[in-house]
Amino acid sequence: MENEDHFSFFKIILPGQTKFDTMRIPRNFTNNFAKNLPQNATLRGPYGKICPVKLRKDHEDYVKIVDGWELFYEDSRFEGGEFTVFTYDGxxxxxVRVFEMSGIERMGQFHGECSNINNNKVQVIDDAVMLEKAGIKPPYFVKRLLSYHFNKFFILNLSNCLAMEHLPSxxxxxxxxxxxxxxxxxxxIPRKIRSTFSRGWVHFMNDNGLKEGDLxxxxxxxxYEIxxxxxPS
Structure with missing residues (x-):
């Protein structure tokens, strides 16, 4: 079964928009899966460095990654156009996994810790707008396939907030x-806590060559249609 303490969200960074201020965490993620996020957290990106950051709510009730995001951005070598997946361990x-515009995951060989935060600023774009430009329109949900999705049960747990609203009752x-x-x-199969795809999901995975790490x-x-x-990873 899926680990109940690990949940993911994604953010997209556009080419030409590489000077960030803060990174907003989607409100649905914090409301449904991480209601009690701490003020202090850490990020580990593609090069293995662990960066301390602070989490803070803004005036619109979004949780933002601040005080450390700047250096994490530099150490992850963002250039714009990356698809990033954040998985919270509870x-x-x-x-943080980073996928380049080619669809290939960015992998590093360096390990260490972040330090010496500077004053670089970042601007985050609206992921929903970017997916719509790519032809993907809401409602949608995102799943990164992990090792347990390929065990003997071959089921996929779904985001219940969307499933209850848009899929059969x-x-x-x-x-x-x-x-x-x-x-x-x-x-x-709809359930109170988490709905699932069961019979037939394994055939979809096999016929489409899905593998661990695919988004x-x-x-x-x-x-009745998705x-x-x-x-690909």
């Missing part, structure tokens, strides 16, 4: 479409 730490068959338009029937964006087209966009 204990003040985020693992009872057990049903939904259709998953890939980018070529091929379709797979998958059993959808999947599930674009909900209708109550298009799956895959960003």
């Amino acid at each position: 204990n003040s730490h985020f693992e 009872e057990k049903a068959t939904v259709v998953l479409l890939n980018k070529e338009g091929r379709s797979w029937d998958v059993t959808y 999947c964006v599930f674009e909900i087209l209708s109550q 298009r799956v966009h895959v960003f």
